[in-house]
Amino acid sequence: MKSQPFARYVAALIAGIVCYVQLPEWDELPIATLIIGLALLIWGFLRNAGKTIKPIQLTSGTGGLLILVTLGWAITYQRTASNRSDNLVHLADTLRAYEGVVSAQPEERAKTYRVELEIRRGEWKNDQSINQWRPLSGRVIVYLDKADQAMPKYGEVWLVSGSPRPIDPPLNPGEFNYKQYLSYRNIYHQQYLRPFQRHILGVAPPNSITQLATAVNRWADSVFTHQVGTRAEFGIVNAMILGVRDDLDSELYRAYSAAGAVHILSVSGLHVGILFAVLTFLLSFLIKRPRGKLLMAVLQLAILWFYALITGFSPPVLRSAGMFTLLILANAFGRQQQLMNTLGASAFFILCFDPYALFSAGFQLSYLAVAGIGAWQSSFYQSLTFRNKWVNRLWELTAVAIIAQLITFPLGVFYFHQFPTYFLLANPIVIVMSELLLPLAMATLAFSWVPFVSDVLGWLLQKTACLLNYAVTQTSQLPGAAWDGLWLSPVAMLLTYAVILTGVALLLTRNRTYVWATCITAMLLAGVILWDEYEQAHQRRLAVHFLPHRTAISLTDGHRSTLLTDLDTADTRSYDFYLKNTFGQWGVSDLAVAHLSRNLNAVGAPANIPAYYQNREYALWVWQGKTLLFVNKLSGRNRWRLPAVIDYLIIRRNALEDWNQLNGRIVARHIIFDDSNKTPLTDKLLTDAKQLGIACYSVRQMGAYVASLN
Structure with a gap:
C-alpha cells in the first residue's frame, strides 16, 4: 500500500x-x-x-x-444543492412562474421530450401578497408534449408558468427509488408542461464546452442517420457511440439484457477501454521512433477526448477518459505505474468534483470490473496456455469476461435482479465486435466529408452492427438465457463479496487462514439466505399496490401470489416498473394474474380466482377467512347493503364521493383508496375523514397498503 x-x-x-x-x-x-x-x-x-x-x-x-x-x-x-438557502426545496409559497435554462441535452421519449431546466429566478407572493420576481435556484425535470413541437435545444431560456412538484418516493416495496436517484444529481422536482405553459425567451448556454459537446453529438447523430440506414443497426450505433437509446427497439433491448450484453448499450468505461486497447495496438509502431511515445500519447488523448466530446461528455465516459488519461501520461513520460494507484487517483479527482458519483451503479461496476481484471486476470489467464494464437486470443477474452462477471455479479444482481446464463458465450463475441464497431464508427465520423470513403465505412459499420445484433439475438433465444427475479439484500451482497474475496485470496496464496475465512463467510451467507427463505415460505400478505390510474391487489401465501388487476396485458412496462420488484423481493415464484374488467357493466368472476363474486357495482373476494370488497359504483337507485362486517374495503374508480354514501350499506375494518380514483377527490375524502374520525388509507398519498396476515 x-x-x-x-x-x-x-x-x-x-x-x-x-x-x-x-x-x-x-x-x-x-x-x-x-x-x-x-x-x-x-x-x-x-x-x-x-x-x-x-x-x-x-x-x-x-x-x-x-x-x-x-x-x-x-x-x-x-455539492448538495438543497443546502443553498435559495433552493426551490425551501420555498414555502406556491410558485406561480419561473425562468430557467435548458442545462443538458434533451432526450426524446415516445410521447414527450425530457428536459432538465436550471432555475434562475421565480415569481411568488411576498408577505404583502404582491407578486415579485426573486432569485431562485434548483433543477427541474420537465416533460414536454411532443405534439407539433420541435425538440428543445441546449441553452434555451424558458419562461414557465405553474409550479413543479416534488418527485414522488417509491410507493411500492422494492420499487426503484427514482427520487433518490435524481437527488444524487441535485434534482428534487419535476413538471409536466403543456405547450401554452412555456415561452422561449432566447438562447443563453450556461457552459460553452457543454454547448460544443451537444452540437458535436447532434452532428454525429446526423452522420449516422445518413450512413446507417436500417433502424435496428442505427439504434445500436447511436446507443453505443452517442449514448442515445431513443431509437432502440424494446425487443432488441430485452435480447441484449438476456444475453448479458446490455452494458454495451450504455456509453461507459468499457467503450473507452476498448477504444484505448485498439488505439494502443494500432499506434504501437510509434514506440520505437524518436519521440514516438509522446506522439502516440497525443494521438490517443485526442481520439479519446474526441469520443468523450461526441457522447456529449457523458459522466461515465468522462470518468473513464480521466483514468486512461493518467495511464497514457504515465506511459508517455516513462513513469512507473500501479493500476490500483491510478484507479485510486482517477476516482479521487472524480469524487472531488462530483461526490455523488460514488452512488452511481455505473461508477461502482466500472471500477470494480477494472480493479478485478487488473488484480486477477493475468494469473487466471496464465493458468492455461494454447499454441494457436487465435485460440489463445479467445481464451484471453474469455478470462476477462469471467473475471469481470465474477467481481460484478453480486452488485449486478443487487441492482438489476437478473443474471445472464450465457455471458461466457455472448461477452467474447460482443467484445470482438465492439473492437471493430467503435473504430469503424470513429472513422465514419472522421471521414464523413469524403464522399466515397464515407459510404464504404458506413456500409461496413452497418454490417458490423447487424452481425452484433444477430449474435446477441441468437444467444438470447437459447433456453434459460437469463435467471430473472433474483434478489440480494445488502447484507447478502456484502457476504457474497466476502466469500469471493477470501476464496480468491485462498487460491492465490494457499494460506490456511483464508480457508477459515472462506468457510465462515460462506456459512454466514448460507444462514442469511436460509433465514430469508424461511420468512418468505411462511409469509401471508394482503397488498393494495400503487399502480398509476389502475387497480392492483395481491394476496400472497408463501411463494405463491394472486394478482387481481385491470392493467392491460400489453402494458408490460408498468408492471416491470411498479410491481415486478415487489414480487421479487417477496420471493414469489408462482404468480397468477387475474384481469379485473374496467367496464363497470361487466358481470362475472375471473375464472382462476376461487371464492370470488362480482356484479355491476361491487366485487367480493374471500381469502383464508378474510373478506375483501371492491366497490365500483355507489348509485342511489340500488341501495344494496352487506349484512356482515367487511375486513378490507377497496374503493375504485371514484365510486365514493361522500362518506354518507356508505351509511347503511357497508361496515369495514379497513378502508383503502387505490389509484384508479382521481387524486383531488381522494384528497377531499381524506380531509373529511380526518374531521369525521374515519380511519382510511390512500395508496397515492401513503404508498402501497401491505398487511401481514400471519
Whole structure:
C-alpha cells in the first residue's frame, strides 16, 4: 500500500462522503475528524522533526487520512444543492412562474421530450401578497408534449408558468427509488408542461464546452442517420457511440439484457477501454521512433477526448477518459505505474468534483470490473496456455469476461435482479465486435466529408452492427438465457463479496487462514439466505399496490401470489416498473394474474380466482377467512347493503364521493383508496375523514397498503 497512496486517499475521501450522506445532521463529526487529524499530523511531525532517519510516520498518516475524511464530508455538503438557502426545496409559497435554462441535452421519449431546466429566478407572493420576481435556484425535470413541437435545444431560456412538484418516493416495496436517484444529481422536482405553459425567451448556454459537446453529438447523430440506414443497426450505433437509446427497439433491448450484453448499450468505461486497447495496438509502431511515445500519447488523448466530446461528455465516459488519461501520461513520460494507484487517483479527482458519483451503479461496476481484471486476470489467464494464437486470443477474452462477471455479479444482481446464463458465450463475441464497431464508427465520423470513403465505412459499420445484433439475438433465444427475479439484500451482497474475496485470496496464496475465512463467510451467507427463505415460505400478505390510474391487489401465501388487476396485458412496462420488484423481493415464484374488467357493466368472476363474486357495482373476494370488497359504483337507485362486517374495503374508480354514501350499506375494518380514483377527490375524502374520525388509507398519498396476515 505504500506504493499506492491514492488507494488510501480515496478510501478516506469515500468514508467522508458516506458519513455525510448517512449522517447529514451530525455536524460535529467533520469538526471532530478535522481537529483530531490536525493534532495527529502536527504531533507526528514534531516528534520526528529532529531525527535524521525518518521512521514510518503512522501517526501523521492517520492524521492526514482523517483530514481527507473531513474533506469528503465538506465537498459533499458543498455539492448538495438543497443546502443553498435559495433552493426551490425551501420555498414555502406556491410558485406561480419561473425562468430557467435548458442545462443538458434533451432526450426524446415516445410521447414527450425530457428536459432538465436550471432555475434562475421565480415569481411568488411576498408577505404583502404582491407578486415579485426573486432569485431562485434548483433543477427541474420537465416533460414536454411532443405534439407539433420541435425538440428543445441546449441553452434555451424558458419562461414557465405553474409550479413543479416534488418527485414522488417509491410507493411500492422494492420499487426503484427514482427520487433518490435524481437527488444524487441535485434534482428534487419535476413538471409536466403543456405547450401554452412555456415561452422561449432566447438562447443563453450556461457552459460553452457543454454547448460544443451537444452540437458535436447532434452532428454525429446526423452522420449516422445518413450512413446507417436500417433502424435496428442505427439504434445500436447511436446507443453505443452517442449514448442515445431513443431509437432502440424494446425487443432488441430485452435480447441484449438476456444475453448479458446490455452494458454495451450504455456509453461507459468499457467503450473507452476498448477504444484505448485498439488505439494502443494500432499506434504501437510509434514506440520505437524518436519521440514516438509522446506522439502516440497525443494521438490517443485526442481520439479519446474526441469520443468523450461526441457522447456529449457523458459522466461515465468522462470518468473513464480521466483514468486512461493518467495511464497514457504515465506511459508517455516513462513513469512507473500501479493500476490500483491510478484507479485510486482517477476516482479521487472524480469524487472531488462530483461526490455523488460514488452512488452511481455505473461508477461502482466500472471500477470494480477494472480493479478485478487488473488484480486477477493475468494469473487466471496464465493458468492455461494454447499454441494457436487465435485460440489463445479467445481464451484471453474469455478470462476477462469471467473475471469481470465474477467481481460484478453480486452488485449486478443487487441492482438489476437478473443474471445472464450465457455471458461466457455472448461477452467474447460482443467484445470482438465492439473492437471493430467503435473504430469503424470513429472513422465514419472522421471521414464523413469524403464522399466515397464515407459510404464504404458506413456500409461496413452497418454490417458490423447487424452481425452484433444477430449474435446477441441468437444467444438470447437459447433456453434459460437469463435467471430473472433474483434478489440480494445488502447484507447478502456484502457476504457474497466476502466469500469471493477470501476464496480468491485462498487460491492465490494457499494460506490456511483464508480457508477459515472462506468457510465462515460462506456459512454466514448460507444462514442469511436460509433465514430469508424461511420468512418468505411462511409469509401471508394482503397488498393494495400503487399502480398509476389502475387497480392492483395481491394476496400472497408463501411463494405463491394472486394478482387481481385491470392493467392491460400489453402494458408490460408498468408492471416491470411498479410491481415486478415487489414480487421479487417477496420471493414469489408462482404468480397468477387475474384481469379485473374496467367496464363497470361487466358481470362475472375471473375464472382462476376461487371464492370470488362480482356484479355491476361491487366485487367480493374471500381469502383464508378474510373478506375483501371492491366497490365500483355507489348509485342511489340500488341501495344494496352487506349484512356482515367487511375486513378490507377497496374503493375504485371514484365510486365514493361522500362518506354518507356508505351509511347503511357497508361496515369495514379497513378502508383503502387505490389509484384508479382521481387524486383531488381522494384528497377531499381524506380531509373529511380526518374531521369525521374515519380511519382510511390512500395508496397515492401513503404508498402501497401491505398487511401481514400471519
